[in-house]
Amino acid sequence: MEKNELHPSESRFPLPSEPMIMAVTPEMASDWLSYRNHPKNRPLSKAVSARYQADIEAGRWTQATPEGLIFDTDGYGVSFQHRMKALANVSTEALVKAYGTPYLNFWVFPGEPREIFEVVDQGYKRTAAHVLHVPYASSLGAAARHLAALADSDRWGMPRFPKITTPEIVATFHAWPELTWYIKDIHKACVDAGIPIGPHAAVLAQAARTEHRDRIPEWLEQVKTGASLGPGAPALHLRKKFHNPLPTGKGKRDLAYALIVKAWNAYANDTNITVLRHAVTEELPKVTGFSFEKKAEEAA
Incomplete structure (x- = not known):
């Protein structure tokens, strides 16, 4: 995979150069959350990430949906933090038990303009x-x-x-x-x-x-x-x-x-x-x- 030279450079897991489905491990999720979470993102809700974590551990998570992980042109996350927090807290053993692999598949969309932060994830919650x-x-x-x-x-x-x-x-x-x-x-x-x-x-x-x-x-x-x-x-x-x-x-x-x-x-x-x-x-x-x-x- 071609490495995209994006900031922050401290991240050990590079983003792809174009949209693609990626296997994301708990270790990758933790790294991206630590180094690619933009300081102007909304505060992370522990309750939301806990609900996502419960769904992941119970095998209810649907992988590789079009609602992917979105990163801006500097490599910072625009829409990703609650899903990554949930995955970071899940053990690889739990993933293997529920999905047969030590990772989850996500669509990853790099290089998006940060301006879309104001409009993504603002829709009517699906009940x-x-x-x-x-x-x-x-x-x-x-x-x-x-x-x-x-x-x-x-x-x-x-x-x-x-x-x-x-x-x-x-x-x-x-x-x-x-x-x-x-x-x-x-x-x-x-x-x-x-x-x-x-x-x-x-x-x-x-x-x-x-x-x-x-x-x-x-x-x-x-x-x-x-x-x-x-x-x-x-x-x-x-x-x-x-x-x-x-x-x-x-x-x-x-x-x-x-x-x-x-x-x-x-x-x-x-x-x-x-x-x-x-x-x-x-x-x-x-x-x-x-x-x-x-x-x-x-x-x-």
């Missing part, structure tokens, strides 16, 4: 809904995000929820076909009773993998209409709970999910309830008959 191309895509993406966060099995909530990446949401969606089985009725339950779609769909996807699956259609009819339900009916209590918006705050997401789980569990176990509530001091309830821990053991 899972943009990728799924299915009816109710936004709602299904929210449900898949819940399932991905729940898979960590944290007893007190879903702390990784905001860190779930789009590739992880898409992978989770494909791993859970049950998400689409009832989505139309779940959407109707949201319209009629205010029950949020994401956590409701996540709960029923888990329930669909249990012995109570055949009871889901009746449950959905109850929460949609509330007709002919006794005072202790779990579906009635759930409708009342979401009749008014839940209190705002940090734990609102976990609270909504927990209330839906508790109501479903009572219904599945033929148990009437007098009050439906969940305290912040309680563990996050599990869907009766389903265990993420058991699912992980079976996959191991």
